[in-house]
Amino acid sequence: MGCSRKLTNFQSFVMRKWLSLSSPAVAASMSTPITRTCFFVGCSIRSTIERYKKACSDSSNTNTVTEINAQYYQQESAKLRQQIQMLQNSNRHLMGDSLSSLTVKELKQLENRLERGITRIRSKKHEMLLAEIEYMQKRETELENESVCLRTKIAEIERLQQANMVSGPELNAIQALTSRNFFSPNVIEGGIAYSHPDKKILHLG
Numbered sequence: 001m002g003c004s005r006k007l008t009n010f011q012s013f014v015m016r017k018w019l020s021l022s023s024p025a026v027a028a029s030m031s032t033p034i035t036r037t038c039f040f041v042g043c044s045i046r047s048t049i050e051r052y053k054k055a056c057s058d059s060s061n062t063n064t065v066t067e068i069n070a071q072y073y074q075q076e077s078a079k080l081r082q083q084i085q086m087l088q089n090s091n092r093h094l095m096g097d098s099l100s101s102l103t104v105k106e107l108k109q110l111e112n113r114l115e116r117g118i119t120r121i122r123s124k125k126h127e128m129l130l131a132e133i134e135y136m137q138k139r140e141t142e143l144e145n146e147s148v149c150l151r152t153k154i155a156e157i158e159r160l161q162q163a164n165m166v167s168g169p170e171l172n173a174i175q176a177l178t179s180r181n182f183f184s185p186n187v188i189e190g191g192i193a194y195s196h197p198d199k200k201i202l203h204l205g
Contacts, residue, residue: 093110094110094113094114
């Protein structure tokens with residue numbers, strides 16, 4: 001309480017000094033407690049009003065930024081809608097629809113675009129077909145090599161079987177494996193007969 005009274009007295013002293021420099025009459029009027037109280041209340045009110053004005057100004061600036069952002073996004077949204085509409089119209093034209101609104105020049109431009117597109121499509125298709133043919137040829141060579149290898153193994157097993165070194169079920173298993181590798185029994189038997197023309201052909205089954 002004592003500190004508060006001292007602070008008030010000090011404030012009064014400072015205000016009287018300041019006012020005495022500008023107006024001695026006003027400084028004399030500040031000597032009463034009521035006058036001092038009214039003065040400080042007035043200062044407090046002015047300070048509150050200034051803070052209110054500042055807050056309103058900041059709020060106004062915030063609203064202005066928000067409005068600017070809203071306008072920007074509205075403009076961007078309108079541009080995107082326009083671009084989408086143009087793309088949809090172009091797609092319909094490429095499909096052969098909605099052509100009545102086009103001029104002769106626009107129809108010619110559309111025709112040129114389609115011709116260039118068809119050329120690129122055919123070129124890509126030709127490239128893919130060549131790659132597929134190359135792969136099939138490579139695969140054919142691999143299968144032929146596997147066929148030769150299997151025929152050689154079967155001929156060797158047949159020779160060992162005739163020498164009583166390999167049982168019949170083992171030979172049947174090898175022939176079944178050969179069948180699963182896309183080779184017919186006729187091809188296998190032909191290979192065996194060719195390898196041993198002077199021997200009796202072994203009939204399986």
